[in-house]
Amino acid sequence: MTDGYPPIAEHGLIGDLQTAALVSTDGTIDWFCSPRFDSPSIFASLLDHATGGHLSTRPHEDGFQTKQLYIPDTAVLVTRFLTENGVGELVDFMPVTSDTPSKRHRLIRMVRCVRGAIDFDIELDPRFDYGRKQYKLNPTGHGAIFTAGDTTMSLSLIRGPEDERLARWEPTSGGELRFSLSLAEGQMRGVVLETGSETPPHDIPVARAQQLFDDTVAFWQDWVGQTTYSGRWxxxxxxxxxxxxxxxxAPSGGLVAAPTAGLPEQLGGERNWDYRYTWVRDASFSVNTLVRLGFFDEAEAFGKWLRDRGAHQVAGSTGPLDIMYRIDGDPNLVEEILDHWEGYRGSYPVRIGNAAADQxxxxxxxxxxxxxxxxxxxxxxxxxxxxxxxxxxxxxxxxxxxxxxxxxxxxxxxxxxxxxxxxxxxxxxxxxxxxxxxxxxxxxxxxxxxxxxxxxxxxxxxxxxxxxxxxxxxxxxxxxxxxxxxxxxxxxxxxxxxxxxxxxxxxxxxxxxxxxxxxxxxxxxxxxxxxxxxxxxxxxxxxxxxxxxxxxxxxxxxxxxxxxxxxxxxxxxxxxxxxxxxxxxxxxxxxxxxxxxxxxxxxxxxxxxxxxxxxxxx
Missing domain, CATH: 1.50.10.10 (Glycosyltransferase)
Structure with a gap:
């Protein structure tokens, strides 16, 4: 951690094929946009550690070590904490959505104790619309609701049948929510964040969380099993x-260049771009690559995306194709600077949108x-x-x-x-x-x-x-x-x-x-x-x-x-x-x-x- 920022590489990626989140090795979700990759952020402490917003989960005691891995052949991420008193795990994943655009997205964080006993401190501090919208927090007996304009996010708790009040709530004057979990060996609890849902916070049984985990693991392992590649590496x-x-x-078949914006090519420099869009170049290369791996459905979807871009454009000064589009095919990518954010480790300016779209x-x-x-x-x-x-x-x-x-x-x-x-x-x-x-x-x-x-x-x-x-x-x-x-x-x-x-x-x-x-x-x-x-x-x-x-x-x-x-x-x-x-x-x-x-x-x-x-x- 340098000046409040983890190294860029100290992250794993989870997602549901419409949006994605980054999880650092210290258990912090410091980048998440919803309902789409190119939507305004809810968590973005990776670009401003003080005002960007985050969800953190870590052991109460100091001096812990962390390890991170994926469940093999999946996008289910496990962050392990090794302490003197016990070993705990965060299991982060997003159940895969349908192929139609959805406002509802679930980010599931299962918190487990696998050895000994361990206390976790959890802090939830969302900052909607790149930190530009104020929100209201309404804690309930089953979780909490955050409201910012017409955007809502709910927090529900994963509980066991014997739990009466596993979480100890501590709403702060700053608006964030803090609570703790005390787990013994073999216990699993956790939280579910849900955006765009009309369902109020509710208790989620451990068995239901486990079923969502099993289904997500099965989806990814079945998908990887389609590949025809059996060579080295x-x-x-x-x-x-x-x-x-x-x-x-998934709804359009478009591939974003990266799920993030504003991460610098040079620390402290100005080469900080927004990559949450679909480049014709990247989408084209992806067709070739996925065909070579045997993923023909994905290659065909990207191919249709390319065809539609060519069929619906009128030649202008930059030709019948723009170089990039929003993930739904919209060519409007007006670039602006988020003046209120300092940027990753002081790498200002933080840009959203991309002026290169007009090149x-x-x-x-x-x-x-x-x-x-x-x-x-x-x-x-x-x-x-x-x-x-x-x-x-x-x-x-x-x-x-x-x-x-x-x-x-x-x-x-x-x-x-x-x-x-x-x-x-x-x-x-x-x-x-x-x-x-x-x-x-x-x-x-x-x-x-x-x-x-x-x-x-x-x-x-x-x-x-x-x-x-x-x-x-x-x-x-x-x-x-x-x-x-x-x-x-x-x-x-x-x-x-x-x-x-x-x-x-x-x-x-x-x-x-x-x-x-x-x-x-x-x-x-x-x-x-x-x-x-x-x-x-x-x-x-x-x-x-x-x-x-x-x-x-x-x-x-x-x-x-x-x-x-x-x-x-x-x-x-x-x-x-x-x-x-x-x-x-x-x-x-x-x-x-x-x-x-x-x-x-x-x-x-x-x-x-x-x-x-x-x-x-x-």
Missing amino acids: REDVHRSAITLKLLTY LQLDIYGEAMDAIWNAHLSGIEFGQAGWTAIGKLLNWLAENWDQPEEGIWETRGGRKDFTYGRLMCWVAFDRGIRLAMAYGRPAPLERWTKERDAIYNQIMEKGWDPKRRAFVQQYGEPVLDASLLKMPQMGFISPHDPMWLDTLTAMEEELVSDSLVYRYDPSASPDGLRGSEGTFSLCTFLYVDALARSDRLAEARLTFEKMLTYGNHLGLYSEEIALTGEQLGNFPQAFTHLALIDAAITLNERLDAAAARGRRRL
């Missing part, structure tokens, strides 16, 4: 898959088309409505690909001719041509082929720097960019081509630091923002993938294994890693977990192929 892949599922908004980022069209192509290869159909949307996207792109843009990293230093954007435009036309030929659909193939080939020739002429002997970030500048690690993955260039191998070498000399990879060098390519940043976890996994495709398997495996050591105690990753190894940025980040899965699958396949070649030689 299976537990890491499964944990990443569960994390991606937790970041999915032109041409790469999203290639990523969307690559997702549709991979879905086709897996038997997922897109229908006539989908083909109409594809035609609209590619015809717009044919007129607009050759222009400056903001790029994949959403820099705020003005539009430039980014090589990665051109690369993905090439991908868009390439996949569109393949789809038209595969389905026999009407398409201006001659025009699409002309544009595809023009992009290829332009990248080879302007994206290649003969002095650096590398493909570079933008035309006319010698800056390197780790996003180009996807060039062989996209089929633009062979992973054994001398031009690519020289590029890989140049990146290793400039962007790779003890296996960790920077996105680019901000000092060499000003991005319109102050400060610096850590290595980008996504890029390290892209590096593993690129090494494996170039048959540098020993290096790829070592890099992958080293990167796994930077995950937190639960196998979760934020956006970036500082020089100290500390995780930075919004947490956990979907992009990183997508790349981990892809790197693991690619490396596993290449290792198996190499082993098979060795056996054949014998």
Whole structure:
């Protein structure tokens, strides 16, 4: 704990496929929004420890140790407390909701004593609407009700049949609620927080809480059991898959980039963004990744989300697709600053909304088309409505690909001719041509082929720097960019081509630091923002993938294994890693977990192929 803030990595994630919460290793829920991922917060002490709001549960005695783990193959989180007098556990989970939007969400905290005896102190201090709304507290004999405008949250107690008054209430002058639980070995009690419910607080029998626990465990284990992946690093892949599922908004199929807002890429810096939205890029990559794992229903849902975005948009200054949307498809993401919050460890400003939504980022069209192509290869159909949307996207792109843009990293230093954007435009036309030929659909193939080939020739002429002997970030500048690690993955260039191998070498000399990879060098390519940043976890996994495709398997495996050591105690990753190894940025980040899965699958396949070649030689 530093200045009242736990390290970002000292958290686990729970959720119900419409919203999520972070639970720190000291038993504090310090981030929770409801009823959706992108709704105003109820708990946000992670961004302001004094006024953000929290639910804490911890032993009364000092000097305890904590451990945290997930029930295997689930999103049910266990925080263990080891004291001199006993061992206690918090079991946190959210029963999974339906596929229709719901205002009702339940956060269940089971409190157990598994050895000896233990006293727990519980403090509930919600702060509605990012701490901007005052609330009223009404304690009852069965719990409490918090009311803030038209928002309500109830607290109900998990009780045993022999309990008369297990909890000792202590409402404070500040409005928070404090009480204690004294448990003997084998006892389980707890609390249930419920938002958006019209049911008043009521006693919840221990047996009912246990049934909700059993049902939630069964849901997650049944879901993970659908995967077709059985290769190396299976537990890491499964944990990443569960994390991606937790970041999915079930009613729309959209995937949020992260469940948090405002966590800094640099401590004390201004690179603090709101990631609780669905990026076209992330959703597209998720289709490819989930198909590779065998989760076809989720891939199809994301594919429909993409199709609907393309079908319902009208081309404007940033094209027929926005780069990101709210989880229900709303493109309104007005950015504002929460002036009343200090930010994580003083990292101000805290932003909600995201002004990057208005940027032109041409790469999203290639990523969307690559997702549709991979879905086709897996038997997922897109229908006539989908083909109409594809035609609209590619015809717009044919007129607009050759222009400056903001790029994949959403820099705020003005539009430039980014090589990665051109690369993905090439991908868009390439996949569109393949789809038209595969389905026999009407398409201006001659025009699409002309544009595809023009992009290829332009990248080879302007994206290649003969002095650096590398493909570079933008035309006319010698800056390197780790996003180009996807060039062989996209089929633009062979992973054994001398031009690519020289590029890989140049990146290793400039962007790779003890296996960790920077996105680019901000000092060499000003991005319109102050400060610096850590290595980008996504890029390290892209590096593993690129090494494996170039048959540098020993290096790829070592890099992958080293990167796994930077995950937190639960196998979760934020956006970036500082020089100290500390995780930075919004947490956990979907992009990183997508790349981990892809790197693991690619490396596993290449290792198996190499082993098979060795056996054949014998």
